[in-house]
Amino acid sequence: MRLVTAVVKPFKLDDVKTALEGIGVQGMTVSEVQGFGRQRGHTEVYRGAEYTVAFVPKVKVEVLVDDADATRVVDAVVAAASTGSIGDGKVWSTVVDDLVRVRTGERGADAL
Amino acid sequence: MPDVDSGNTAFVLLCTALVLLMTPGLALFYAGMVRAKSSLAMLMQNFVCLAVVSVAWLALGYTLAFGEDAGAGLIGDLRFAGFASVDEGVPGLDLSIPPVLFATFQMLFAVLTVALLSGAIAERVRFGAFVAFAALWTVLVYAPLAHWVFAPSGWLAALGVLDFAGGLVVEVNAGAAALALALVAGRRLGWPGEAMPPHNLPLTMLGAGLLWFGWFGFNAGSALAANGLAAQALVNTHFAAVGGLIAWIGIERLRTGSATSLGAVSGGVAGLVAITPACGFLDTGPSLLLGLLAGGASFFAVQFKHRLGYDDSLDVVGVHFVGGVVGTLFLGLFASTAVNTVVASEGLLLGGGLTQLGRQTVGVLAATAFSFGVSYLLARGVDRVLPLRVTPDQERAGLDQVLHAEQAYDLGSVRTMGRL
Numbered sequence: 001m002r003l004v005t006a007v008v009k010p011f012k013l014d015d016v017k018t019a020l021e022g023i024g025v026q027g028m029t030v031s032e033v034q035g036f037g038r039q040r041g042h043t044e045v046y047r048g049a050e051y052t053v054a055f056v057p058k059v060k061v062e063v064l065v066d067d068a069d070a071t072r073v074v075d076a077v078v079a080a081a082s083t084g085s086i087g088d089g090k091v092w093s094t095v096v097d098d099l100v101r102v103r104t105g106e107r108g109a110d111a112l
Numbered sequence: 113m114p115d116v117d118s119g120n121t122a123f124v125l126l127c128t129a130l131v132l133l134m135t136p137g138l139a140l141f142y143a144g145m146v147r148a149k150s151s152l153a154m155l156m157q158n159f160v161c162l163a164v165v166s167v168a169w170l171a172l173g174y175t176l177a178f179g180e181d182a183g184a185g186l187i188g189d190l191r192f193a194g195f196a197s198v199d200e201g202v203p204g205l206d207l208s209i210p211p212v213l214f215a216t217f218q219m220l221f222a223v224l225t226v227a228l229l230s231g232a233i234a235e236r237v238r239f240g241a242f243v244a245f246a247a248l249w250t251v252l253v254y255a256p257l258a259h260w261v262f263a264p265s266g267w268l269a270a271l272g273v274l275d276f277a278g279g280l281v282v283e284v285n286a287g288a289a290a291l292a293l294a295l296v297a298g299r300r301l302g303w304p305g306e307a308m309p310p311h312n313l314p315l316t317m318l319g320a321g322l323l324w325f326g327w328f329g330f331n332a333g334s335a336l337a338a339n340g341l342a343a344q345a346l347v348n349t350h351f352a353a354v355g356g357l358i359a360w361i362g363i364e365r366l367r368t369g370s371a372t373s374l375g376a377v378s379g380g381v382a383g384l385v386a387i388t389p390a391c392g393f394l395d396t397g398p399s400l401l402l403g404l405l406a407g408g409a410s411f412f413a414v415q416f417k418h419r420l421g422y423d424d425s426l427d428v429v430g431v432h433f434v435g436g437v438v439g440t441l442f443l444g445l446f447a448s449t450a451v452n453t454v455v456a457s458e459g460l461l462l463g464g465g466l467t468q469l470g471r472q473t474v475g476v477l478a479a480t481a482f483s484f485g486v487s488y489l490l491a492r493g494v495d496r497v498l499p500l501r502v503t504p505d506q507e508r509a510g511l512d513q514v515l516h517a518e519q520a521y522d523l524g525s526v527r528t529m530g531r532l
């Protein structure tokens with residue numbers, strides 16, 4: 001099993017969700033996060049005083065998938081989240097050792 | 113009891129309600145500009161003025177401002193304390209409305225003026241200390257200055273200083289006192305290095321809209337009659353706000369590349385401030401010009417605090433003091449006898465010479481010196497008995513939770529555990 005994590009632009013969330021549903025992903029966890037990469041922050045001006053906003057709002061999407069599906073899911077997210085401009089985010093996947101469905105107690109791939 | 117005109121009375125009743133609305137409007141205007149964690153405290157400091165200043169005005173403020181002159185045009189006597197004998201009328205004023213209505217209309221000017229001060233000391237002052245300062249300031253600073261300028265026997269009024277609706281009494285006064293308070297209260301933790309951007313500009317714009325609306329009552333109502341002068345004052349008020357808005361966003365578009373919403377309402381308010389003393393003495397064209405000048409002047413003036421290092425958090429000095437001075441002095445250039453026969457000496461640019469400009473300058477200097485001086489001493493005095501500042505930990509946590517046991521926004525955080 002693998003955990004695919006994507007940090008993407010907030011307005012791309014709908015596209016990512018649709019794309020993942022389209023390839024059969026059955027669930028995901030979404031959270032609002034802030035951060036910066038090479039894009040850095042941006043500047044806001046209030047009554048002439050400039051403020052640098054260091055952390056830019058992003059959305060984090062987490063999906064648990066079978067080993068065999070991981071690459072396909074990552075590629076689907078990348079395709080859906082891309083605008084071509086700076087700040088599009090990152091997608092990565094990591095190995096998951098253990099997984100339990102809370103309701104039934106099923107373990108491992110059965111719990112996906 | 114003077115002869116009461118029903119039309120004039122109906123008009124001033126309505127204007128009194130409009131002026132009342134300016135204080136909640138100011139509360140929203142200010143609250144949107146502070147950080148979320150202290151936004152309720154900001155609203156409370158404004159709303160509480162409706163209560164505290166009203167009581168102070170009823171007890172002593174009105175009589176010190178509009179009682180029989182107790183000597184040299186400096187202060188009124190105590191005949192109207194607690195609104196006693198208020199029906200006798202106002203010494204020297206030929207009223208056509210019930211005097212108790214005049215007293216209440218004027219009361220709401222005092223309320224708004226004290227509420228204005230809270231913007232200079234946002235996000236760091238204890239509620240109780242502010243309440244004490246508000247009550248004392250109404251009696252010791254606002255009422256005497258109102259006597260000097262608004263009472264016919266006041267020394268500045270007798271000198272011929274023009275102030276239709278409170279450029280000196282409300283705007284210059286609030287601005288000078290705000291500077292004194294900001295100096296005594298000190299800077300917010302982290303200012304100016306740390307970013308403290310406005311948390312809700314839509315609230316600020318809503319508040320500005322209410323201010324603009326209420327200002328029609330403030331300025332036109334100061335004619336105290338439903339007549340042509342009131343109409344001219346209302347039109348002038350509108351065009352000054354328009355001028356201020358245009359000037360501010362125009363300059364910032366050229367200098368920073370963006371016309372901002374905060375800039376638009378800041379400029380509008382600067383125009384409204386500047387027209388306050390002048391609205392009953394100017395033609396429409398000069399009013400638009402005054403708005404443009406005031407918007408431009410305030411745009412640059414709000415930067416002073418960064419150079420000079422005082423944390424006038426919401427720019428009471430940059431907008432109200434500067435706008436008030438610009439509007440008061442502008443009368444020295446454009447005051448018109450054709451608009452208002454009270455104008456004894458026309459403005460410089462209407463061929464009246466320097467007389468009126470000189471009088472207006474005396475008014476500005478006297479109001480500034482008195483307001484700043486007494487306010488500074490009063491703030492120091494209150495601070496010794498009831499410390500103005502919250503503790504550093506309280507300031508970091510935010511005043512809403514610490515002082516009022518509430519928070520402004522509860523929008524589905526982990527804390528709410530799905531209850532929303």
